[in-house]
Amino acid sequence: MVDVTVFAFAVSAACCLGVGFVLQQNAAQRAPMSDFLSLRLLLDLMRMPRWLAGIALMVAGMALGAVALGQGEISLVEPLLATNLLFAMALSRWQTKQSLGRSGWGGLVLLACGVTAFIVAGQPHGGDTVTDPLRHWLIIGIMVGVAMLLAAVSKRVRMSTEAALLAVAAGLLYGVQDALTRVSSERFGHGGWPALVTSWQPYGILAIGVTGLVLVQSAFETAPLRMSLPALTAAQPLAGIACGVGFLGDRLRTTPGALAWEAAGLVAIVVGIVLIGRHPAMPSGMTEEGHMRDLQPH
Numbered sequence: 001m002v003d004v005t006v007f008a009f010a011v012s013a014a015c016c017l018g019v020g021f022v023l024q025q026n027a028a029q030r031a032p033m034s035d036f037l038s039l040r041l042l043l044d045l046m047r048m049p050r051w052l053a054g055i056a057l058m059v060a061g062m063a064l065g066a067v068a069l070g071q072g073e074i075s076l077v078e079p080l081l082a083t084n085l086l087f088a089m090a091l092s093r094w095q096t097k098q099s100l101g102r103s104g105w106g107g108l109v110l111l112a113c114g115v116t117a118f119i120v121a122g123q124p125h126g127g128d129t130v131t132d133p134l135r136h137w138l139i140i141g142i143m144v145g146v147a148m149l150l151a152a153v154s155k156r157v158r159m160s161t162e163a164a165l166l167a168v169a170a171g172l173l174y175g176v177q178d179a180l181t182r183v184s185s186e187r188f189g190h191g192g193w194p195a196l197v198t199s200w201q202p203y204g205i206l207a208i209g210v211t212g213l214v215l216v217q218s219a220f221e222t223a224p225l226r227m228s229l230p231a232l233t234a235a236q237p238l239a240g241i242a243c244g245v246g247f248l249g250d251r252l253r254t255t256p257g258a259l260a261w262e263a264a265g266l267v268a269i270v271v272g273i274v275l276i277g278r279h280p281a282m283p284s285g286m287t288e289e290g291h292m293r294d295l296q297p298h
Contacts, residue, residue, distance in 0.1 A: 003071065006076065007080065009068035010068040012061075013063075013064035016060045017061035017081065018085060019088065020054040020055065020057030020058035020060075021054065021088055021220075023053050024051055024217065028041075028045060031221050041218060065081055065181075066185065068080075073126055074178060074241065075122065075250040075252060078178065078236065079265075082111070082234070082269055085233045088229060096280075104276065107279065110271050111272030111276060113265075113272075114270075114271075114272055117261050117268065118262050118266060119265075120261075121253065121257075121262050125250075132247075139242065144176060144208075151169045162219075166216070166218055166228065167229065167232040167235070168231045170212045171233070171234065171238075175239025175243060179243035179248060180202075180208070183201050184201045184205065187201065230276070238270075
């Protein structure tokens, strides 16, 4: 049974994140390309009220998500956070006046049914946290390493592919950040502030958060939202679930039927995210010819 409180906090977080992402992309598309993948990008964006509003909503969403992660399993919260794309679509439709059409409705149904199927079939519940530090660092290292590799490769491909790669990299980092948030919440619950500030996880959350923010804003800067947000939204729950099951002690049903439905649910979530994210209602991004650039080596 899904805890109503966890559900409410997670969906509220998804709402704030989805609306915040659209506002951030609206501003990031106007940033100078010379700031690409640089902390200077954040300094330039801080001068834009719409970007600050988007960041405020994203921070609120992360705070609400942290509450949900503190009370529920990450394997339950992450699929619910993935519904942020529905709220992004709602705002984008209002901005563009586009109708949903078959692809939009199909994506919405697939995302909603995929989240429902995964949660109902998997019935995520808590277990004993894995105490082996090697396993922790191995899973986190793989996620962070793949993210950094994707960011490096993104500089050598065309802009549309680049945005997707950067978004996947950010999604992987945000999934790890969610897992560390869960660990930090448990440490705070057991030992209060002394236990929290003397552990490395809060500082890891900060470092990952800043890095992920630079990657996301660079993705928003280089291409339309439909090129980046689906990849970000799909990668984050997959990374979070991997961390939850890998070392946070989350448990899912493992009967053949349950595993089949869980897999089908994850596939439906990803396909639904792609359909919604690539819908024409999503902001088209940059239209100024001078702001576009081709990153394909000549």
